[in-house]
Amino acid sequence: MIVEDSAVVRQLLAHIVSRDPRLQLAAAVSSAEEALAELERVRPDVISMDIRLPGMDGLEATRRIMAERPTPIVVIADAVEERGFRISMNALRAGALTVVEKPFGPAREGWEQVAESICTQLYIMSQVPVIRRRASAAPPAPPAPRPMAGRAVGRPALVGVAASTGGPPALARVLGALPPAVPVPVLVVQHMGAPFMEGFAAWLNGLVAPQVEIAKDRMMPRPGHVYVAPGDRHLGITAGGLMQVSEAPPVGGQRPAADVLFQSMARHLGPRGMGILLTGMGEDGARGLTALHAAGGLTLAEDETSAVVYGMPAAAVRMGGVSALLPLDLIGPRLLKALGTEAS
Known part of the structure; x- marks a missing residue:
């Protein structure tokens, strides 16, 4: 199902979808209200969601869909429009799976x-199982952590x-669990289209206490800062x-690649490096994290329960x-413990 208020872009998206043998167009609507009305009848496998819509916007539509009939949602966004991009990022928090660049014609x-x-x-997101999200429901208690084979380590340097x-x-x-003066630098790799990375870093900077910025080559990373890999x-x-x-060149089809970050940490930091691998499709980061683990x-x-x-x-x-x-809610506290800055 395509949800897009611009007739031109809606027709363009319909054309793009119709020529791909993996996809079949179930419906194309011009408003969130129409999408919600048609959802039960159409039962799409995946939704292409515009964010700037007349009436109800794409963020509220995402919230409603995830509460009423959870369906994989791909946000189609204009990367250069700052307010729309912030809404897109908040739609991801509400349950949308990913954001891609809006097409502008052949x-x-x-x-x-x-x-x-x-x-x-x-196509990929149509295969992802999603769960119902109700704003009024109390979150379930997180399951206990599952310790793996490992060894005691000192406080990481990065x-x-x-x-x-x-x-x-x-x-x-x-990262929201970290204090402003987190005692080590944090480097982040997020798979996302290159045009979105500046906006993503700015969005993250507005949510977490440490300073978030795009990483620059040959810069010394500083404590209290989070550095995001630039696009591509x-x-x-x-x-x-x-x-x-x-x-x-891309590694495993990815640039930036988590494997590159973790392998460089394994090579140059060893036991002074700490790696965290979160939700994601594929295997990027697995080999690098394993190398870092082997280096101490x-x-x-x-965990699967939250990813x-x-x-x-x-x-x-x-x-x-x-x-x-x-599980996700226990990673921040475990990170604080490793850094010796556990919340009081």
């Missing part, structure tokens, strides 16, 4: 790449965190402790690279 440069990205994300599908709200939850660039750490931002670093992964997609953490567990497997 005459624009990069048209085929944007169209392919939209179709691929719609923390690396990586996520993919479902990552923005998960990152906001984990790898992020790692050098032997001298500087951040390394590179245009090296503390490694955490998100939107349990692909990346599951791969790390299979490889034996996880010190502790935790």
Whole structure:
């Protein structure tokens, strides 16, 4: 189901979907109200959701859909429109799975790449099981952590965190546990389209206490700061402790790749590095986290009970690279404990 108020963009999205053999257009509507009215009849496998809609916006529509008939939602957003992007990020917190760039027509440069990205994300997300979210319901008590084979480690000198599908709200939850003066730098890899990364960092900066900014090559990371990998660039750490931002080829189809970050930490920090792998599809980060674990670093992964997609953490567990497997709500407190800054 396509939800888009612009007739031109709606027709463009319908054209993009109709030419992909993996997809079949179930409905195309111009408002959130119409989408909600048609939802039970159409029963789509996945929804393409505009955010700036007349009447009810895409954020409220996402909340309503996730409460009434949970369905995978892919947000289609204009990356350069700041207010709309903030709404898009909040829609991810409300249960949408990912955000992709809005198409602007075949005459624009990069048209085929944007169209392919939209179709691929719609197809992949259509396979993701989603759960009902009711605002009035009390959250269930988190299950106990599942300790894995590991060893005691000292306080880390640097923390690396990586996520993919479902990552923005998960990152906001984990990093939201940190105090403004967190005693170590935090480096973040989030799989997201390059045009969105500046907006993502700004959105995250408005939610968490430490300063969030885009990582820059050859910069020394500082305590109290969170550094996000730039769009379409790898992020790692050098032997001298500087951040390394590179245009090296994608690893496992990803750039930035979590494996690049964690492997550089394993190589140059060893037991002084701490890695956290959150929700995400595929296996990116699993090998790197395993290398960091083998080098003596503390490694955490998100448990299946809370992960939107349990692909990346599951791969790390299979490889034996996880010190502790935790539901999302327990990762922040465990991070604080490792840093020696447990909340009072």
